[in-house]
Amino acid sequence: MRSSGKLVVPLLLILLIKCIICYNPGGRRELQSALISNKLYFYGGWDYSSGGLGDIFYIDLSQPFDSSNPTFQLQSMQAPKAAYSSVVYKDEIIIFAGSGDKIGMVNDLVIINETNFFVNTTTTKNSSNSNINGWPAPRRWHPAVIDSIKAKMYIWGGEDSSGSLSDAALYNFDLLTYSWNVNTLPNQPVGRRQHTATLIPDGKIIFIGGMNTPDIAQLDIYDTIANQWSQKIAIKSGNVSARYGHTATLTPNNQSIIVYGGLSYNLNQSIGGIAVLDLTTYIWTNYTPSGDQPASPNLHTAAIYKNYIIFAFGAYGIGSNNNYSSAVNILDISNNKYKWVNLVLLDTPSKQNPEATSPNNTKTGTSPNSMNTGTPPNSLNTGIVVGLIIVSVFSVGFLAIIGYLIYSRNKDKHDFESLESKESGNEVIDESNNEVIDNGK
Ligand SMILES: *[C@@H]1O[C@H](CO)[C@@H](O)[C@H](O)[C@H]1NC(C)=O
Ligand SMILES: *[C@@H]1O[C@H](CO)[C@@H](O)[C@H](O)[C@H]1NC(C)=O
Ligand SMILES: *[C@@H]1O[C@H](CO)[C@@H](O)[C@H](O)[C@H]1NC(C)=O
Ligand SMILES: *[C@@H]1O[C@H](CO)[C@@H](O)[C@H](O)[C@H]1NC(C)=O
Ligand SMILES: *[C@@H]1O[C@H](CO)[C@@H](O)[C@H](O)[C@H]1NC(C)=O
Ligand SMILES: *[C@@H]1O[C@H](CO)[C@@H](O)[C@H](O)[C@H]1NC(C)=O
Ligand SMILES: *[C@@H]1O[C@H](CO)[C@@H](O)[C@H](O)[C@H]1NC(C)=O
Numbered sequence: 001m002r003s004s005g006k007l008v009v010p011l012l013l014i015l016l017i018k019c020i021i022c023y024n025p026g027g028r029r030e031l032q033s034a035l036i037s038n039k040l041y042f043y044g045g046w047d048y049s050s051g052g053l054g055d056i057f058y059i060d061l062s063q064p065f066d067s068s069n070p071t072f073q074l075q076s077m078q079a080p081k082a083a084y085s086s087v088v089y090k091d092e093i094i095i096f097a098g099s100g101d102k103i104g105m106v107n108d109l110v111i112i113n114e115t116n117f118f119v120n121t122t123t124t125k126n127s128s129n130s131n132i133n134g135w136p137a138p139r140r141w142h143p144a145v146i147d148s149i150k151a152k153m154y155i156w157g158g159e160d161s162s163g164s165l166s167d168a169a170l171y172n173f174d175l176l177t178y179s180w181n182v183n184t185l186p187n188q189p190v191g192r193r194q195h196t197a198t199l200i201p202d203g204k205i206i207f208i209g210g211m212n213t214p215d216i217a218q219l220d221i222y223d224t225i226a227n228q229w230s231q232k233i234a235i236k237s238g239n240v241s242a243r244y245g246h247t248a249t250l251t252p253n254n255q256s257i258i259v260y261g262g263l264s265y266n267l268n269q270s271i272g273g274i275a276v277l278d279l280t281t282y283i284w285t286n287y288t289p290s291g292d293q294p295a296s297p298n299l300h301t302a303a304i305y306k307n308y309i310i311f312a313f314g315a316y317g318i319g320s321n322n323n324y325s326s327a328v329n330i331l332d333i334s335n336n337k338y339k340w341v342n343l344v345l346l347d348t349p350s351k352q353n354p355e356a357t358s359p360n361n362t363k364t365g366t367s368p369n370s371m372n373t374g375t376p377p378n379s380l381n382t383g384i385v386v387g388l389i390i391v392s393v394f395s396v397g398f399l400a401i402i403g404y405l406i407y408s409r410n411k412d413k414h415d416f417e418s419l420e421s422k423e424s425g426n427e428v429i430d431e432s433n434n435e436v437i438d439n440g441k
C-alpha cells in the first residue's frame, strides 16, 4: 500500500468499493468454467489451505471487462466440489462426481439451472463402489462432454478413491430421461486420469493425454454414432511432450484442438506454449503464441468465447505447494494465428475509447492485480467480503459517490494505472456487434 499522504484514503475507498461489489475468488485448481449466454461461471475447486471450495461465481462478459483485472461476481455458495466434470446443456450446468471438502471421492450429480439458479441436489448419490443401474462409481479427474443434440453427457476414466484408475467403461447420462447408461465394449482401452475429452462434429470423442499416457500421440477415440472404440497414433511435428492436467478446446471452425498447460509426463513441470492437433491430418504442432507469455498453469479452466479461449485459475506447480493462480489469460485464435491478448470488452458501441468508460465503472483507477491475481485465497477475507455484500447494499451508492468525488480530484495525479495507460496489445471488443459462441467443450 502506498503511504503518500492524502492518496491513501481514496485508494482505500476505491478498493473497498471494488471489494463490496466484486468478489475475490483467490487462486485455486481442479475447477471447471461454464459459459452460458454472456456469463462465464466457475464452481469451487481446490485450494491447499481450505481444501474443497463451494463458491459459484462468474464474469459477466456483457459488462465492461479487462482481462488483466477481471471483475468476478459471487453467485451463491454450494457444497465444496473439486476435480469434478462439468458440461453445459441449454441453460443448465451438469456437474458430476469429484472430491468434496476432503480428498475422498463422491459420485453425486448436481444440476444447476442458470435461469433461476435452482440447484437440483435431489439427484441420487451413491457412495458405494459398484455400478448398479449404470450409475458410475465415485471418481475424480474424469472429463465429460455433451452431445447437445442427443442430450447425452459422456464420461470416461478418472481415478477412484484408492488412487487407482477407475473402471474404463464409457458412461452416458441422458438429460431427457435423467438416466445413466453404462457401456462396456470388448476393445475398450485402459482408462486415463487427468486427460481431456473433446467431442468433434463427426460424433467422435478424442481423449488426449493423462497421467498414465506417456505419449501425446496416443489418442483413444470413442465414436458415439458407431458405438465403438478405436486407437490412433497421431504424428508429432517436433517435440510435442506428453502431459496431464491440461485443457483441450475445439476451435470454432472445428479444424483443430488446442491444448494448453498441464504438467509434463516425465518432469512434472508446467508446459508453456500450446500444442495444436490438426483434425484433418492428425498432426500435433507446438506453437508459441505472440504477445506476453503468461505463466503456464495446470488443472485450470478453458472456455471458448467468440474467437478467444479464456483460460483461468489452476496451479503453477505440482502437488500440494500453495502456488495457485486466479489469473485470467486470453488467447486470440482468429485466423489460426495465436496471440496472447489483454481483452477489453466495452458495454456500448459509443464507448470506443476505453478512457471514455463511465466514472461509475469501478474498475477505472483501481490498482491492477491488487485484489485477484496470484494471491492464495483467504477464507476470513472471503467471509468478510460476503458479509459486506449483505450489509452494505445501501451504502454502495453513497461510497461510490464519495469515492468518485475524491478520486476525480486526484485523477490527474496519475497515481493509479488506468486503462488508458496500458500498453498497446489490448484488444477491444464492441459487445453489441458480436455474437456469443456457445461453450464448445
Ligand atoms: C430452467 O428453468 C427455467 C425456468 O424455470 C425453465 O424454463 C427451463 O426449461 C429450465 N431449463 C432446463 C434445461 O430444464
Ligand atoms: C432433479 O433431478 C432429478 C434426476 O436426478 C429429476 O428426476 C428431477 O425431476 C429434478 N428436479 C427438478 C425440479 O428439476
Ligand atoms: C448404490 O449402490 C448400492 C449398493 O451397491 C445399490 O444397491 C443402489 O442401487 C445404488 N444406487 C444407485 C442409484 O445406483
Ligand atoms: C521434449 O520435451 C520434454 C519436455 O519439455 C523434454 O523433457 C525432452 O527432453 C524433450 N526431448 C527432446 C528430444 O528435445
Ligand atoms: C462446427 O461444428 C458444430 C457442431 O457440429 C456446428 O454447429 C458448426 O456449424 C461447425 N462450425 C463450422 C464453422 O463449420
Ligand atoms: C510426478 O508426479 C506424480 C504424481 O504426483 C508422482 O507420482 C511422480 O513420482 C512424479 N514424477 C517426478 C519425476 O517427479
Ligand atoms: C508461483 O508461480 C509463478 C509462475 O510460475 C512464479 O512466477 C512465482 O514465482 C511462484 N511463486 C511462488 C511463491 O512460488
Ligand SMILES: *[C@@H]1O[C@H](CO)[C@@H](O)[C@H](O)[C@H]1NC(C)=O
Pocket: 358, 359, 360
Ligand atoms: C453514473 O450513474 C448515475 C446513476 O446511475 C447516472 O445517472 C449517470 O448518468 C452515470 N454517469 C455516467 C457518466 O454514466
